[in-house]
Amino acid sequence: MDLFRNLGLNDALIKGIEEMGFQTPTPVQELVIPTALTTTGDIVALAQTGTGKTASFGLPLLQLIDPTVRGVQALILCPTRELCVQVAGDLVNYSKYDHHYKVTAVYGGAGIDGQIRQIRSGTNIVVATPGRLVDLISRDAIDLDKVRRFVLDEADEMLNMGFKDDLDTILDAAENKQSVWLFSATMSDEVRGISRNYMNNPVELSVGRKNQTNENIEHIYYVCRPDDRYAVLKRVVDSNPGIFGLIFCRTKADAKEIADQMTRDGYNSDALHGDLSQNDRDRVMSRFREGTLQLLIATDVAARGIDVSDITHVINYGLPDDIEVYTHRSGRTGRAGKKGVSITIMTTKFEDRIRQIERITKAQFKKMPIPSGTEVCEKQLMNIIQNIHEQEVQHTEIEPFLPQIFEELKDISKEELIKRFASMEFNRFLEYYRDAKDLNMQPKGLKRSSGDGSSSVRYTNGKMARLFVNIGEMDDMDKGEFLRMVD
Numbered sequence: 001m002d003l004f005r006n007l008g009l010n011d012a013l014i015k016g017i018e019e020m021g022f023q024t025p026t027p028v029q030e031l032v033i034p035t036a037l038t039t040t041g042d043i044v045a046l047a048q049t050g051t052g053k054t055a056s057f058g059l060p061l062l063q064l065i066d067p068t069v070r071g072v073q074a075l076i077l078c079p080t081r082e083l084c085v086q087v088a089g090d091l092v093n094y095s096k097y098d099h100h101y102k103v104t105a106v107y108g109g110a111g112i113d114g115q116i117r118q119i120r121s122g123t124n125i126v127v128a129t130p131g132r133l134v135d136l137i138s139r140d141a142i143d144l145d146k147v148r149r150f151v152l153d154e155a156d157e158m159l160n161m162g163f164k165d166d167l168d169t170i171l172d173a174a175e176n177k178q179s180v181w182l183f184s185a186t187m188s189d190e191v192r193g194i195s196r197n198y199m200n201n202p203v204e205l206s207v208g209r210k211n212q213t214n215e216n217i218e219h220i221y222y223v224c225r226p227d228d229r230y231a232v233l234k235r236v237v238d239s240n241p242g243i244f245g246l247i248f249c250r251t252k253a254d255a256k257e258i259a260d261q262m263t264r265d266g267y268n269s270d271a272l273h274g275d276l277s278q279n280d281r282d283r284v285m286s287r288f289r290e291g292t293l294q295l296l297i298a299t300d301v302a303a304r305g306i307d308v309s310d311i312t313h314v315i316n317y318g319l320p321d322d323i324e325v326y327t328h329r330s331g332r333t334g335r336a337g338k339k340g341v342s343i344t345i346m347t348t349k350f351e352d353r354i355r356q357i358e359r360i361t362k363a364q365f366k367k368m369p370i371p372s373g374t375e376v377c378e379k380q381l382m383n384i385i386q387n388i389h390e391q392e393v394q395h396t397e398i399e400p401f402l403p404q405i406f407e408e409l410k411d412i413s414k415e416e417l418i419k420r421f422a423s424m425e426f427n428r429f430l431e432y433y434r435d436a437k438d439l440n441m442q443p444k445g446l447k448r449s450s451g452d453g454s455s456s457v458r459y460t461n462g463k464m465a466r467l468f469v470n471i472g473e474m475d476d477m478d479k480g481e482f483l484r485m486v487d
Contacts, residue, residue, distance in 0.1 A: 007033040012098040013059055020093055026052035026337070029059075031205045036060035036181065042202035043181045044195055048331045051207060053183050057151050058091050064149065065124050067099040071146040072119070075174060076127045077167070079157040080304050081107040081278075082285060087153065088127040101125060108132045109278040116141045130158060130166035137173050144174040152182045152194070156324065157304050159190040171198045185331060186324045216334035219365045221344040221354060228439050230261060232345050232370055233317060235439065237267065237295065238429065239371040240341075241383035245313040246306070247297045248329050250320070258317065259297040269295035272302040300325055309335045316344040319353050323360050330363075348441065373436025380429045384422050 003024050004014050025033070028047040035043060037060045047053055061074050078084040088105035095101050104123040106115045108131055119126065119142050126133075126142070136142040150171070152158070158167060171180075171194075180199050184191050195202060224232045237243055249255040252273035259271035270284050270293055281302075287293035289308055298306075300320065311333045320326055333340025344354075344365075354365050371379075409417060 008037045008063075009033065009059055010063055010098070013063060013094055016094045016096040016098065017055065017059070019096065022055070026056075027207045028052055028205075029056045031207065032056035032181075033060050035203055035205060037063065039203060040178055042179050042195075042199040044187075044199070044202045044204045045181070045183045046185070046187055046205070047183070047207040048185050048327070051335075053153065054087055054090050055094070057153070057181050057183060058087070058094055061125070061149060061151065062091060062095050062098060062101060065099070065101055067101065067124075069124075069146065070122050071143060072123055072126050073146055074125045074149045074151070075133075075144065075147050075170075076125065076151040076153060077130055077133070077158065077170065078127060078153045079129070079161055079163070081109055081129060082306060083154065083304075084127050084129050086307055091125060091127070103127065106132050106136060108135075112136070112141075130163040130170065134166045134169050137169065145176055147174045147176065148178045150174055150177045150180045152180065152184075154304075155182050155184040155194060156186045156188055156191050157328065159188070159194070160324075161301070161304065164190065167194065185327060188324065216338065217330050217340045217342050217363070219330065219342050219344075219363045220368050221346060221365055222368055222370050223346060223348055223351065223441055224370060224439055225441065226347050229317065229345055229347075230258065232439055233258070233315065234262075234265065234267075235371050235376060236315060236343055236345065238376045238433075239379045240313060241380055243294065243313050244291065244311055245295050245315055246303065246308075246311055246329075246332050247295060247315045247317055248303065248320070249297060249299055249317050252299050252302070254317065255297045255299050255302075262295065262297070267295055268293060269297060272296055272298040274299065274302060276302075300329070303332070304328075306332060307335075308332075309338070311335070312340060314340070314342045316342070316346075319344055319346055319350050319357075323357050326357055327361060370439040372438065373433030376433055376436075377426070377429050381422060381426050384425050388421060 004017065004022070005011075007025060007030065028045060028051045032043065032045050033056055036057065045053070045056065047056075057076075061076075065073050076087060078087055084105050084107045088103050091101070091103045095103075101124045102118075102122055103125045104115065104118040105127045106112075106119070107129040112132070112135065115132075116136070116139075119136070128136075133142070137144070152167070171177075180202075182191070182195060182199065182202070222232055222236065233247070237245070247258065247269075249258060252275055255271045255273045256275070259269050262269040270287065272281065272284050276284070284293065284296070285306070288296045288306075291310070296303075314330055314333045316326070316329060320329065330340075330342035333342060346354075357363065358365055412420070
């Protein structure tokens with residue numbers, strides 16, 4: 001832990017983060033922590049989500065708190081309830097062996113009276129969502145006169161969510177603040193406006209280039225017909241055994257419909273969208289964080305603030321309109337130094353946007369063929385074999401049953417036994433994908449195999465017959481793409 005000590009952190013905080021599993025500081029921590037500890041000025045830090053930003057501001061913030069002063073000395077604003085609760089919990093864990101600072105999380109959807117009592121009991125640090133904090137200010141329930149340090153976590157997200165007026169109200173209310181630390185994944189005009197209006201010659205620290213995606217993330221995209229997108233989604237999920245993924249949809253109706261479809265098709269999935277009650281939202285997020293929910297289907301708004309470190313795949317069920325939104329989506333995977341994959345399922349008319357995202361984010365996208373049914377079955381089979389190979393055996397517990405097991409299986413050869421064990425799960429995928437159609441877009445002049453539902457031109461007695469197809473703009477199908485499909 002000498003590397004953290006070299007950044008200027010005290011032994012008590014180092015002991016706390018060592019117990020949490022910290023080993024070496026991330027690039028953003030190496031940049032921000034010593035700067036925050038040695039300067040009284042403002043800081044702008046640009047880094048992707050999942051790069052250790054909470055520790056980069058949380059650790060120096062804790063070290064700079066004066067435990068002899070009663071009242072709120074530091075204020076952290078977060079865009080969502082989930083992130084607010086997580087940041088507050090991290091601060092408590094960091095300071096386990098320090099001065100036992102009082103940290104209070106305040107957010108909507110929970111009783112405000114209890115939060116007010118916690119603040120008045122002598123809280124040192126308040127972690128808040130903008131809306132609830134404005135409510136507390138309007139009730140004169142919080143005193144910001146002693147706030148010296150002000151942290152804006154995921155500032156771009158807060159502005160995207162429409163909190164600019166709330167931010168203005170809060171920043172104006174903290175009149176005696178000495179420094180503002182602004183953390184953002186992107187440097188939009190709105191974020192720069194906050195910097196210009198409320199910060200004084202801030203030190204700007206950046207990990208990577210502005211709007212650049214995390215280098216630990218592989219970017220893949222699949223091109224398909226509009227009416228095949230859900231089938232492609234299932235192929236992608238099935239060809240990645242062990243996936244723990246976040247699937248992004250443009251609307252809450254899409255999120256709900258796809259989650260319902262996937263549940264009916266036997267996938268361990270659920271939806272997160274704006275129509276859920278807070279209790280339902282908490283239930284879904286709890287299952288996802290605990291890993292008992294494999295696939296979370298969400299809208300961009302509902303997914304803001306999700307910080308789950310083990311997400312293996314982000315799947316974009318269509319590209320978002322805003323490139324910054326893609327940066328945030330993909331940043332949900334590849335966190336804390338781990339590798340991740342960002343997959344996009346789209347129609348041909350959006351391929352040009354891929355080139356634009358590549359140019360701005362410096363990410364390299366790889367176009368991949370949609371997996372065939374045979375390829376899916378192969379991936380699933382080899383995953384089954386690997387799981388069998390790595391299966392832990394409880395020798396003591398199973399020993400009494402072995403004679404009966406051996407007797408029951410004595411007429412089956414080793415090779416046959418292996419086949420049967422592997423087939424227990426494999427047969428389900430084999431049956432489903434036995435006659436699976438090719439979902440890839442074919443070059444001009446080629447047709448997909450029969451039975452795939454594609455349109456074709458019919459001839460009767462050498463004459464062309466007219467066909468009417470019920471498809472159009474609502475299905476993401478323009479005239480040019482339709483002509484390419486039937487050509």
